[in-house]
Amino acid sequence: MAYEPTEAELVHLRRAVELAAEALAEGDEPFGTVLVSASGDTLFEDRNRTAGGDQTRHPEFEVARWAAANMTPDERAAAVVYTSGEHCAMCSAAHGWVGLGRIVYVHSSAQLGEWRGALGVPPSPVSPLPIQDVVPGIRVDGPVPALEAEVHDLHVRACS
Known part of the structure; x- marks a missing residue:
């Protein structure tokens, strides 16, 4: 279900999308994440x-480490x-273990799988589980249609 932020x-x-673009410019997969305090301040x-x-160097995992x-x-x-893409199972688990709060993402893992499939890219070696399947009871909002096209374009460029 789409989310209107x-x-x-x-x-x-x-x-988060700017950070994903920076990642792509540096030769990494396009993902970016921002940790925000309850008062609205960017913390990390x-x-x-x-x-x-090192395929564990996901920004969501780094956020969990920093927060801990x-x-x-x-x-x-x-x-x-706030993140450009829904957490993978590894990052969801880190998020849950550290006890971080709500997650808002631009595109879902399912969408990413569809995009990659359409581009002929092999699937991820990790099952694309929804965050709530890994961390039951957590509040998650997304996808965000207003930014999906921009993030989709980053993934198309990453796979070209």
């Missing part, structure tokens, strides 16, 4: 860094993660 949420989602942001061969080291459990639970 607020203007404040769009700012963070657009930044990162982009995919898998080009060096720098935030209290209550702060983590109240925070929101």
Whole structure:
């Protein structure tokens, strides 16, 4: 079900998309993530860094690591993660273990699988599970149609 973000949420989602574009420009897969406090302040942001061969260098995983080291459990639970794409199972698990709060994503894992399939790209070696299948009860909002075309274009370019 599509999600219509607020203007404040769009700012963070657009930044996540900018980070995804930065990742692509550096030879990485186009994913970006922003961690925002309950008061709306950006606390940490990162982009995919898998080009060096370490496929665990997803920004959502880095956000979880940073949050575990720098935030209290209550702060983590109240925070929101804005990301260009729905978390993979690995990142969902990290998110759940650390106790981060809500997630808002631009495109779903299912959409990414469809896009990659249409481009003739082999499927991911990890099952594209919805976040809630890995972290039951977490609030997740997405996809965000207003930004889908821009992120789709990044993935098309990544696969070309």
